[in-house]
Amino acid sequence: MDPTFRSFANGTNADKIPLCPEALPLGGQVRGHDEIVQKAVRPWVELLRRTIETEILPRLLAAQRDAESVTTPEPQAGHVSAADVAAFVELIVADDxxxxxxxxxxxxxxxxxxxxxxxxxxTPAAQLLGQMWERDVCDFTTVTLGVFRLDQIMKETTTVGIEDILRVAFDHRILLVPSPGEQHTFGLNVVVDTFREGGWMVRSGCALSRTKIVNFVREEWFDVIGISVTADRALKGLPACIRAVRQASCNPHLFVLIGGRAIMNHTERTRFLGADATAPDAHQALREANIFVESKVTERLHQSKTKLVDIG
Known part of the structure; x- marks a missing residue:
């Protein structure tokens, strides 16, 4: 970070902010203190404003909407209640x-x-944070930091170690991406984490163009590609994207799985969009993928037995 912005952001004394040479008189004394501070800070304030409008706010909306697409069971004995989630979010916001x-x-x-x-x-905590922001209960900074802390907890509690990564290095592989142009969301992070816990080698990316997604499947072998679609507008370009992915894939039997809020609103369009299956949540997505690869293993075993019989 530039020292000018760092000093201002950390709340240090204004006279420690580096000043432009033209702001100093010949005698070395500072004149027009407020004007000088504003002149030094103005470009950074504008940069921060643009970043908020074009990067942070769209991601927050996408994260909240994607979280809504994840099915959460009704609270039962031993499960987390809505009050528990609210109390947990208070701790997240307080950075405790x-x-x-x-x-x-x-x-x-x-x-x-x-x-x-x-x-x-x-997942309910991420959803609640998004709702709080929409109701102006908290500002964008609070929500951004809150989602970051949720993601941190998810990563800290993973049970996947280096042994697991090495074990699945040549096993089932999946590419998990948002639809072209959409941002990486907390909901997709949950899917990534669920597949890793389920023993899959996972590759993922954020804000990828169709060309980059196509390059992924052209250069690497994947058993499955999972595409998350949050915005309804992304549905229009999805069939062309899936066709391009299938044509470029080095796996001729690539399984295409789609999910996300926009897909859950139009599950009847799965085949029309060119996908093989859809899933309402991360666990169902993992089940669909496992069923597919198990069927392929069974198919290969059957073919091998047939060849042995022919040879005999």
Whole structure:
């Protein structure tokens, strides 16, 4: 970060902000103190404003809407209640990470494992943060930091280690991406995490163009590609994107799985869009992918037996 902006952002004394040479008189004394400070800070304020409007706010809306597409079970005995989620969000907003981690640990131990943490606590918490921002209960900075902390908890609690990564290096592989032009969202992060926990080698990317997605499948082998679609406007270009992916893929039997809020509103269009299946949440997506690869393994075994019989 530029020292001018760092000093201002950290709340240090204004007289420590580096000044333009033309702002200093010959005698070395500062004149027009407020004007000088404004002149030094103005470009950074404008940059911050543009970043908020073009980057942060669209991502927050996408994260909140995508979180709504994830199906959360009705609270049952031992599960996380709406009040628990609200209290957890208060801790997230307050940046009380010690208590946040303690709550996360309790949910894992008592609430059904790490799956319960993702589906019953972290996902509803992300959704609640988005709703709070839409209702002007909290500002964009609070929500941005809150989602970042949720993502941090998700990463800290993963049970996937280097041994798991090495074990699946030549096993099932999936590419998980947002539809072209859309941002990487917390909901997609949950899907990525679920597949890694399920023993898959996962590649993912954010804000990818169709060309970049096509290059991914052309250069690397994937059993499955999962595409998340949040905005309805992205549906228009999805069939062409899927066709291009299939044509370029080095796997002629690539399985195309789609999900996200926009897809859940139009599940009947799955085949029309060119996909093989759709899933309402991360766990169903994992099940669909596992069913596909298991069917391919069975098919290959059958073909091998047939060849052995022919040879015999």
């Amino acid at each position: 990470m010690e208590q946040v981690r303690a709550v996360a640990d309790r949910v894992i131990v008592m609430g059904g494992g790490r799956d319960a943490l993702l589906t019953d606590l972290l």
